[in-house]
Amino acid sequence: MIGDKIKNLRKLQRISLRSLAEKSGISKSTLSDVENDKSSPTINTLEKIADALGVPLDYLTRKSAKALIEDKLEELSMTFEELSNKTKIPIIFFDKLDDIIPDEGDYERIQIIAPTLNIEPKILLNALYRQEPPIYEGSMSSSEEDFGIVKEETGKYSSSRNEFKTAEEAVQYILKENSIAAYGGYDINKMTDDEIIEFANELLRQIELISYKYKK
Structure with a gap:
């Protein structure tokens, strides 16, 4: 699944395997093996690929809130547009979900989305919570x-x-x-x-x- 996701993202962004290799610092042969599920990439390798594709690591490992929603939509044969209509949540929220630093409103939206997709709310909430920046980074107090x-x-x-x-x-x-x-x-x-x-x-x-x- 990770290999397919990387390949689909690369083609969607119209990036060749050679270009992705140059951007990520990973050899073309290694990337080919990863995309075709011939090898299991390390977290370090996935981080480099994710950075090169401009997506969070959780997206490739299918642990991000957006990835979890995508997988459930596929299971239900539903589109983001249909989910947007059912929840009255603008489609742009889903488009930008991987890039946001969540606030109170975002958590409220997730709690509306979860039951609509029959997902345990805390699963999506925890996934969104992981997008929060480190709280104590640079803090003068412990x-x-x-x-x-x-x-x-x-x-x-x-x-x-x-x-x-x-x-x-x-x-x-x-x-x-x-x-x-x-x-x-x-x-x-x-x-x-x-x-x-x-x-x-x-x-x-x-x-x-x-x-x-x-x-x-």
Whole structure:
């Protein structure tokens, strides 16, 4: 599938195999083997090809939000135009989806698209989240300092990745957040330990995004 995707993109952009080899710094024979699925490319090789074609690496590995949507559309024999009509989301959103730095509105659109295509929303949301730029790059403060309040209250998330490791820690955090409890819609008693941990860690990630959006 990766080979076909590379070949289709190259032909769509009217780039010869020789030109792609020159732009990517990968030999023509290696590219030919990749396109014809005669070899399994390394991540480093795929990154070079993706850069040369002007697409994200996730697009080639079929993990980007747009790639996941494309694959589901193919499965349903549906076009982007039909999806646009059903969701009332402009077609340009889908055209530019791989290139955007997502904002709140983009996440809202993804949550409309997911059920329309019968895709678990968190799958598309996580794919879109990976398009966010590194949050701490160039920051004068560390993630531990920026999350000092959260750590002081819970005392137990991993300082290296800002995440909970056990269900007990996750439950304590969820129950202490009154604003989260007020929304309801979930029952911790019916959730598995893994779901509780995932829920709490997703809350942390969302707080992180919001905090940096309004940080002066």
